[in-house]
Every structure is written in C-alpha cells, then in structure tokens.
Amino acid sequence: MTFTNVVQSSHRLIATRPAQCCTNCSPDCAEPMPILRSHLLGWRITCPLCGDQLREPDGHEAPSPFHQYRGAALRVETLLDDEAERGIQTWTSPAEIAQLLLMRRIPRPIPSQHELWRFRVLGAIVPDLDDVVATDHESLPTPASPILPLHLRPALLAGVTIVERAGPEMLRMLGGHMMGGNRTRFSDSAENMIARARRSRTSSQMQLIGESDPRDSHN
C-alpha cells in the first residue's frame, strides 16, 4: 500500500497499524486480514469506501461522547480527504490545525501540577473534552502523532471545523491559552500558516490580474 501521493502535511495522520475497521467492507475485523488503506486514515470516522460508521480495529463499536459534533466532524473529514489525497487546502491546512489543537494548554485558574497533562488547546473550543479526558483517564496523543482513538476523533474534527471557519484571528487567539516556550512554538506555527495563506491569496489575485481579458483583444 502506498501513501506517496499523500501530501506532507497529512502524513502524521496516517497510522502505521490499523486504527479502525469497517465491518461492512471487512466482516471479520478481529481476524488477521489484509490491511485496507481505509484502516490507516487517522482523520476518518466513516468508511471512505461505503460510508458506514467506522469501528475499533477489533470490530467493536466506538460510541462517541461527542456525537453532537458529528455534522461538523463529517465536514472536516471531507476537507482532510481533499488535502491528503488531492492537495486541496482551504485558507490553510486542516491537518496542521489538527496538530496545533493537540498542543498543551494551561487553563485558568492554573490547575495543580499533576493535572496539567490533560489540557490541550482543543479543550478551549470543545469544552466537554477536558472532562471526558479526566473521567476516562484518556491520554491524548501529541501533535507528533495526532491520531485520536475513534470515539474521541469527532471532537478533534469539530475543533478543526471551528478554527477553519473562524479564520486566522481565532488561530491567534488560541495562542493565549498557552505559556512559555509552548506559546512561542504555537504562535510561530500559526503565524507561518497565516503568512502562507496570505501569500497564496496574493499570488492567485496576481494571477487573475495578470490574465489578459479576452475582450481586450477586440478593442
């Protein structure tokens, strides 16, 4: 199976072993079987082949505490597909937003030292996340490997939708939830994304201006 056509920004969202399974396309998920490409795409919550809800790698259902975000999550699933498979981005890279949202944040009031592990930027825009993570003792993955367990994935996808829709100012504002070196790293990445978006907008405007109007030749 090759992922050489997948754009660089999406590489981290591709799992090295099955992260999910579709019981419609692979009825015996629990059995050893050929790995399908769809089992490794860490941004999917539905099967790209048949559209069914994906299940855990062993075929068990993955009921999500974030079911209410399903609509928003499905929208970003498509955006992440477009980016990974076709190199089409919106004003920025949805895959890079996903990575930034998994950076650690410091909530106010500042919690005790032993609780700091569970707060991510994502929790600032998907408020139920902090509590779910605390209750389940779920350890969220890091930006280096941003593939969430299937039942938590709708929260990350919804977070990407919110930032993607709101635009650069929202990205900047999220930096305020961090401190120290982490804040600097977040701001540097965010400003980089915003600058790239501006450059690509300018270059497409220049292209439009540069293209001669066919009516000109008749004047």
Ligand SMILES: [Zn+2]
């Ligand atoms: Zn399927």
